[in-house]
Amino acid sequence: SKVKVAINGYGTIGKRVADAVTMQDDMEIIGVAKTRPNYEAFVAHDKGYDVYTLADRVDAMTSAGIPAAGTVEDMISKADVVVDCTPGGVGEKNKALYEKAGVKAIWQGGEDHDLAGCSFNAEANYAEALGKDFVRVVSCNTTGLCRVIYPLDQEYGVKKVRVTLMRRAADPNDIKTGPINAIVPNPIKLPSHHGPDVKSVIPHINITSTAVKLPTTLMHLHTLNIELEKECTADDVKAIFAKQPRVRMVGQGITSTAEVMELGKDLGRPRGDMWENCVWEDSVTMYEGELYFFQAIHQESDVIPENVDAIRAMMELESDGAKSVAKTNKAMGL
Ligand code: NAD
Structure with a gap:
């Protein structure tokens, strides 16, 4: 079965990671979390992603016309790995949540290296992320x-x-x-x-x-x-x-x-x-x-294939970095 991926923070980076994961044959998106019912949330819903939100916003999301699938905690409980794409500095606050749920997590470059302890680039250090619980995809x-x-x-x-x-x-x-x-x-x-x-x-x-x-x-x-x-x-x-x-x-x-x-x-x-x-x-x-x-x-997109490779390394779907890069690139059309 496919690795279950959740996206926490569906903005510039999060929406792109969601689509790139969807293009792979060994992983799938089980939900995306959005704080507000804005146009991006509507597009996510229209694309067929289950939209989750913060516990105190579930009703607001649903009454705005996007039937919320549940809370961020609900989403995390269904995932093998969470890709945290919240704004820089916010992701740090979610670490306790991920630890409590026993779910693997990837942060982005807006967070400090120490948060994950492993900073990742597919070409340079894929092997270092193999089996890791926490990884930071650099900026x-x-x-x-x-x-x-x-x-x-x-x-x-x-x-x-x-x-x-x-x-x-x-x-x-x-x-x-x-x-x-x-x-x-x-x-x-x-x-x-x-x-x-x-x-x-x-x-x-x-x-x-x-x-x-x-x-x-x-x-x-x-x-x-x-x-x-x-x-x-x-x-x-x-x-x-x-x-x-x-x-x-x-x-x-x-x-x-x-x-x-x-x-x-x-x-x-x-x-x-x-x-x-x-x-x-x-x-x-x-x-x-x-x-x-x-x-x-291209600031909005160069880290996207790297997030896919980070998932593959952490879940040990592929031990060879070059093979993961080739697989990701082929699926994305790069
Ligand atoms: P963004 O502001 O476009 O998106 C962040 C999303 O997270 C928004 O949809 C926001 O509503 C949501 N959000 C805010 N608080 C939340 C919370 N508590 N729980 C769930 N969702 C929440 O930000 P971005 O540009 O995508 O940046 C995300 C991360 O990626 C940052 O660490 C940033 O440094 C890094 N990054 C950004 C770029 C870039 O150029 N945009 C490039 C590489 C890395």
Whole structure:
């Protein structure tokens, strides 16, 4: 029988994880939890997901027109694994709930490493999550960094990484955050936490980052500068990236994140998502022995296939990470 997955927090990440799990043949969604009966809750209901909610909101959900299947606790009691996609900092408060129910749980990058004790990226440390009860799928930025740093480290040894993250200010559906007309160094006190979070997955990497927020909703963009232990050429690096199942080399008139997002739509991806890192092939350069390149990261979707692999590792449905990645990608059309 299929592994039973519950989604706690059906927002930007949660709704995507639900659909990606549904596409797999070895796992299924037994319910999604939503706090309010908004349009996303109605779509979830229309798609056939059982909608659960907080104990004091069951009546409100049902009277709004979505027959609530029960409380979050009811949902958890039916699941093998809960994917917690509540806002950063909220997930932490749910740990006691999961422990009490004896259910496995996955948190997202908005929570601290210590909450789960295992920070996950399918390419870099799949095996570490095998059989684990608690796992944290790292943030969109950390996921994007692990996907390129890990294979380079395997092949050539990474001496140090310096990265500047240019971050989208808000997700496209978010009207509450800014800036809308400024560039914000954030944090001003350096380094930023973003790059060093890679060490929660690959501890020995020497990495520092700076980050700025830009008035855009279309992806994050990373400028990477990497020193490698062994000598190699830009073509060697491109050959490694070309072999990565979740790295896409872009060119062909794609000169900005706007065109990357258009490509996601043209490919017919659900919600126009771009699940893989997009590395500009022409940007991959060796200068005085150091590697430079640009990559665009779709904040709303790059962690989605990683959540599917994390479920597979924790439930020990597959012991080989590369096989899980291939299975997930095939089912999603990546
Ligand atoms: P979101 O605000 O889009 O969605 C969160 C959902 O959780 C909402 O539907 C909200 O109603 C619901 N919710 C709030 N409190 C709840 C509770 N107590 N119980 C159940 N549901 C509750 O947030 P998001 O962008 O999907 O982020 C979720 C997590 O994923 C965070 O840890 C975030 O840091 C991480 N993440 C976000 C992105 C991104 O760019 N959006 C990328 C990678 C990781």
